[in-house]
Amino acid sequence: MSSRKIVIVGYGNLGQGVHAAIEKNRDMELSGIISRDPDRVRQTLAARQLTVKTVLDANQKIDFSEQLPAEVAILCGGSKSDLTEQGPKFARHYNVVDSFDTHDRIPDYFQQMDKVGKRQKKLALISAGWDPGIFSVERVQAAAFFPESEIYSFWGPGVSQGHSDAVRQIPGVQDARQYTIPLEAALTAIRQGKNPDFEPGEKHFRKVYVVADEKANREEISRQIKTMPDYFEPYQTEVIFITQKELEEEHHEMSHGGTVLCTGKTGAAKINTEYSCNWGSNPGATGSILVAYARAVHRLARRGETGARTVLDICAADISPLSRRELRESFV
Amino acid sequence: MSSRKIVIVGYGNLGQGVHAAIEKNRDMELSGIISRDPDRVRQTLAARQLTVKTVLDANQKIDFSEQLPAEVAILCGGSKSDLTEQGPKFARHYNVVDSFDTHDRIPDYFQQMDKVGKRQKKLALISAGWDPGIFSVERVQAAAFFPESEIYSFWGPGVSQGHSDAVRQIPGVQDARQYTIPLEAALTAIRQGKNPDFEPGEKHFRKVYVVADEKANREEISRQIKTMPDYFEPYQTEVIFITQKELEEEHHEMSHGGTVLCTGKTGAAKINTEYSCNWGSNPGATGSILVAYARAVHRLARRGETGARTVLDICAADISPLSRRELRESFV
Numbered sequence: 001m002s003s004r005k006i007v008i009v010g011y012g013n014l015g016q017g018v019h020a021a022i023e024k025n026r027d028m029e030l031s032g033i034i035s036r037d038p039d040r041v042r043q044t045l046a047a048r049q050l051t052v053k054t055v056l057d058a059n060q061k062i063d064f065s066e067q068l069p070a071e072v073a074i075l076c077g078g079s080k081s082d083l084t085e086q087g088p089k090f091a092r093h094y095n096v097v098d099s100f101d102t103h104d105r106i107p108d109y110f111q112q113m114d115k116v117g118k119r120q121k122k123l124a125l126i127s128a129g130w131d132p133g134i135f136s137v138e139r140v141q142a143a144a145f146f147p148e149s150e151i152y153s154f155w156g157p158g159v160s161q162g163h164s165d166a167v168r169q170i171p172g173v174q175d176a177r178q179y180t181i182p183l184e185a186a187l188t189a190i191r192q193g194k195n196p197d198f199e200p201g202e203k204h205f206r207k208v209y210v211v212a213d214e215k216a217n218r219e220e221i222s223r224q225i226k227t228m229p230d231y232f233e234p235y236q237t238e239v240i241f242i243t244q245k246e247l248e249e250e251h252h253e254m255s256h257g258g259t260v261l262c263t264g265k266t267g268a269a270k271i272n273t274e275y276s277c278n279w280g281s282n283p284g285a286t287g288s289i290l291v292a293y294a295r296a297v298h299r300l301a302r303r304g305e306t307g308a309r310t311v312l313d314i315c316a317a318d319i320s321p322l323s324r325r326e327l328r329e330s331f332v
Numbered sequence: 333m334s335s336r337k338i339v340i341v342g343y344g345n346l347g348q349g350v351h352a353a354i355e356k357n358r359d360m361e362l363s364g365i366i367s368r369d370p371d372r373v374r375q376t377l378a379a380r381q382l383t384v385k386t387v388l389d390a391n392q393k394i395d396f397s398e399q400l401p402a403e404v405a406i407l408c409g410g411s412k413s414d415l416t417e418q419g420p421k422f423a424r425h426y427n428v429v430d431s432f433d434t435h436d437r438i439p440d441y442f443q444q445m446d447k448v449g450k451r452q453k454k455l456a457l458i459s460a461g462w463d464p465g466i467f468s469v470e471r472v473q474a475a476a477f478f479p480e481s482e483i484y485s486f487w488g489p490g491v492s493q494g495h496s497d498a499v500r501q502i503p504g505v506q507d508a509r510q511y512t513i514p515l516e517a518a519l520t521a522i523r524q525g526k527n528p529d530f531e532p533g534e535k536h537f538r539k540v541y542v543v544a545d546e547k548a549n550r551e552e553i554s555r556q557i558k559t560m561p562d563y564f565e566p567y568q569t570e571v572i573f574i575t576q577k578e579l580e581e582e583h584h585e586m587s588h589g590g591t592v593l594c595t596g597k598t599g600a601a602k603i604n605t606e607y608s609c610n611w612g613s614n615p616g617a618t619g620s621i622l623v624a625y626a627r628a629v630h631r632l633a634r635r636g637e638t639g640a641r642t643v644l645d646i647c648a649a650d651i652s653p654l655s656r657r658e659l660r661e662s663f664v
Contacts, residue, residue, distance in 0.1 A: 017598065017599075020598060020599045021598065025479055103664070106660055106661075106664050107657070107660050107661050110660055127664055132664045134473070134477075136648075136663055136664045137473075137648045138607075139663050140648040140651075140652050140659060140663050141466070141469075141648050141651065143652065143663070144624040144627075144648070144651040144652040144653065145466075145617075145620050145624050145651075146620055147356045147357055147653070148356060255601070265612075266349065266352060266353065266611075266612070266613055266616030266617055266619070266620050267349075267352045267613060267616050268612075269587070269612025269616050269617075270610075270612040271609070271611050271612055271613075271616070271617050271620075273466075273607070273608065273609040273610075274606075274607070274608050274609075275605070275606070275607045276605065276606050277603070277605040277606075278602075278603065278604050279598075279601070280597075280598070280600075280601025280603055281598055281599060281600075281601035281603075284599050284601050284603070285477075285598055285601075285603050287598070288477050288478055288598050288603075289477050292476040292477050295476075310659075310660060310664050311648075311664075312648045312649040312652075312656070312659055312660075312663070312664065313649050313656070315644060315645050315646055315647040316468075316469045316472040316473050316476070316643075316644045317472065317642075317644040317645050319473065319476040319477075320472050320475065320476040320644075321479075324644070324645070325439070327472060327642075327644055328439050328442055328644075329438075329439050331468055331471050331472050331475070331644070332435070332459055332468045332642050332643075
């Protein structure tokens, strides 16, 4: 089996997670990395004693696919600004996979990527990862199997980057880390088949670790956090002040996770299903999932498929390194 | 949207579960039932105030597809004897879905159905349900996302028909019901990331409710159960003698369920995932799953696909009643 060449675009936490996952998959090979900051990448790689062929500047307006040929490019930038720009750009020259996760904008981004892909005869799988991603598949399966069932998604315990950033904007805040944590009472009510309707604040609570300036008014910071509309106001929020050293030592982990629950009935009988995940490293897990979907993208592209896809269009056999025959023999 | 016509072959517990599921799916319509015992079916249906067009004898060697036209036939017979005979027979005239669940024989049965399907230009989805079925998808996904991870499947608490039958063969036993129950210690060890290797008896235990003849030697029955090779000998087994009335009153439910767990690492970080299901009615849940896959079979057949498939070949979008656009808008 010749290996699939992969290009990583963006070498932050997620890009490094993808790199680690490529090393674990024998049918995958890293062709190269594309980064805005090649020096930092070279440094990171040297520390890890890894080699890559080339490091380029992503802002150059060139077709990288000649210097870095690859079956699939995995786009590891953020959804807010990177992917909306990089996605359509890279989909001109590569089959791509990304983890675009701004749920509201997925339909628009899909259209955009579909157009580029069809025109350039490339395949683009958008919004892979765990949510959107695995959770999307679980929600659609549960809803398809059990019409009239209720489906719930919970996130955490884990750090929300967006909420941490929002707290950092408050005057007097040096640094902050925000954890989203499911409320056990909500999970219990669902598991008991009570089919509850939740307000946003009834499913999760928020725990914020804040490093404040020495002279800052802590009460005022706390008030500003707890009353921030949308971000914190609807939620039970706990604010804990710590030192920068404590933040760095105790809150550097990038763990995350979540749960998708379904409750319903078949005839008079109750049914419930539950998928849950705990990621010691969120970028490690997301990177692993992206690499598996890169395999599917390569296979579909070889079959002549072009345009955009989501994980809902991909069957389990296509993400597996095993052949369909092997899967029937040992996994069905 | 014109509805999909479905024929049910076999009207035992599973067939009735499929029937109930068809009623819950607005894009599905029951075209008719094929049964060895049409009188019993008519009786069951009358009691439920349902109508079907035709009931035929499955042993007649005729092509039913003219009298009972349908997009898909759902085969609800057992794997041991019914499906190996009925599968290839019905796949000549219908696209079919079944829940063939003898894991060892799936590759052979697949070949057989693939051959008939390709020759007759029909599509056959075999081994749908929850295991094989949902659990197969969960196992393949987890293994693809996390190479070198450990994957475990647990079944129960739920009744095993095969084990109940085996106990009924013992002299002096009038009736019996056997529950397979996961050992909590095993689940805990996995969740703690200990990656244990289990002997068969370390994952589940067995609880047997027995109705014995008045004059039977209960100790001898108990001994025979507990020493039965493969079925009970490797397991912790509890035998409880009850009356026929108790058995009928307290053990008539057909509940079942199970869990698929995956534990592994990405880099140095631990990951684990868990899918679990609780079915108040095993045939109700299985029937619901078969109906969702019948939708996929119809769609794939319309695209010109023929031969055999398993659930691993089916993407989530194809089992959903919603369009891909609707799914992207509200489920990704």
